[in-house]
Amino acid sequence: MLTRAIALARGEDARDKTEGKTLAMDEESFRILYERTARPLWAYLARVSGDPALADDLLQECYCRFLSQAKPPQEEAHRKNYLFRIATNLLRDHWRAVQRHGETAIETADLPSQDHEIANVPLRSDLGRAMAKLKPRERQLLWLAYAEGASHKEIAKSSGMKEASVRPLLFRARKRLLAIISGAALEPEKA
Amino acid sequence: MKHKGCENEVRILEALALGVAPEAMEEPLRRHIAGCASCAEAVSVYELFQQDCEQLSAAAPLPNAGRVWWRATLAARRAAAERALRPIQVAERFALAVGAGALVALLFFAAPWVAGQLAHTKMFSGTVVYTVSLSSLLATSVIICLLLMAGALYSVWAEK
Numbered sequence: 329m330l331t332r333a334i335a336l337a338r339g340e341d342a343r344d345k346t347e348g349k350t351l352a353m354d355e356e357s358f359r360i361l362y363e364r365t366a367r368p369l370w371a372y373l374a375r376v377s378g379d380p381a382l383a384d385d386l387l388q389e390c391y392c393r394f395l396s397q398a399k400p401p402q403e404e405a406h407r408k409n410y411l412f413r414i415a416t417n418l419l420r421d422h423w424r425a426v427q428r429h430g431e432t433a434i435e436t437a438d439l440p441s442q443d444h445e446i447a448n449v450p451l452r453s454d455l456g457r458a459m460a461k462l463k464p465r466e467r468q469l470l471w472l473a474y475a476e477g478a479s480h481k482e483i484a485k486s487s488g489m490k491e492a493s494v495r496p497l498l499f500r501a502r503k504r505l506l507a508i509i510s511g512a513a514l515e516p517e518k519a
Numbered sequence: 520m521k522h523k524g525c526e527n528e529v530r531i532l533e534a535l536a537l538g539v540a541p542e543a544m545e546e547p548l549r550r551h552i553a554g555c556a557s558c559a560e561a562v563s564v565y566e567l568f569q570q571d572c573e574q575l576s577a578a579a580p581l582p583n584a585g586r587v588w589w590r591a592t593l594a595a596r597r598a599a600a601e602r603a604l605r606p607i608q609v610a611e612r613f614a615l616a617v618g619a620g621a622l623v624a625l626l627f628f629a630a631p632w633v634a635g636q637l638a639h640t641k642m643f644s645g646t647v648v649y650t651v652s653l654s655s656l657l658a659t660s661v662i663i664c665l666l667l668m669a670g671a672l673y674s675v676w677a678e679k
Contacts, residue, residue, distance in 0.1 A: 355588050387581070387582070388590055392594045456571070
């Protein structure tokens with residue numbers, strides 16, 4: 329072990345062994361998984377966070393964490409769910425960090441400005457504007473249920489809440505979203 | 520019902536997630552959607568999100584898969600190196616603690632002797648003259664070496 333440590337410290341070529349043992353799959357399998365899952369995952373991160381640049385960062389971090397897992401799921405559907413769970417955890421960590429450092433309040437976090445470098449991404453659609461007025465958890469629930477078609481059980485697993493709580497929360501989130509879209513709640517919420 | 524929506528929503532959403540269009544659903548479900556405001560609303564919201572998801576996914580500025588793979592490889596390698604270096608770091612800290620302990624013990628036990636040596640100094644017309652024996656010279660050298668070693672170990676540890 330010490331020899332290996334010294335070799336690593338010197339930057340010697342223990343790489344092949346390291347990669348083979350620490351990454352969850354080979355590069356080709358990863359490419360296939362990435363092609364199939366990256367777009368919906370990015371859309372989830374972008375819509376729920378409201379920030380395309382943050383979505384870029386978190387997307388890469390999602391795959392890094394997935395690949396560093398000792399035993400990631402083998403089935404493709406499970407892999408996708410697992411990635412969404414990682415993404416949900418990363419978003420939660422990000423919001424907690426923002427709250428700790430007293431940056432922009434998340435609950436009313438607005439979409440990035442038009443001069444953002446990824447401004448071409450249609451984040452400023454009606455749905456996007458309405459979503460930005462919802463709470464992060466509501467955005468997550470709605471996206472997982474209606475964009476990803478996730479079951480209540482899958483949503484509960486991803487978001488760490490009880491399965492029985494998903495249905496009423498989802499119903500309320502949907503009502504709030506529709507109220508915002510229809511203009512009833514377009515005014516900023518009073519705290 | 521009021522706060523949870525319709526019981527059939529789950530079935531309808533499951534069918535939609537499987538790619539079944541509302542028009543292609545079984546007759547009872549179709550009739551239910553037509554008569555249930557909550558389920559009709561769920562279908563509308565589902566379609567709205569699907570459309571938005573499609574647009575957003577199509578416009579997603581994704582990084583190249585190779586770049587993500589490379590980053591994951593680097594992260595994995597760094598994590599492996601950290602894991603492998605941990606025993607060395609522990610050994611270094613242990614050595615530092617032992618060195619510091621030995622130094623403190625030496626100073627503690629050598630203090631009376633040093634005081635004794637200082638008492639033997641003689642002063643002649645403002646010039647300090649030390650009467651130094653070979654053994655005391657050796658002991659002083661050892662103490663200085665230990666101090667230098669402790670300093671060097673600390674600087675290495677602080678750098679890491």
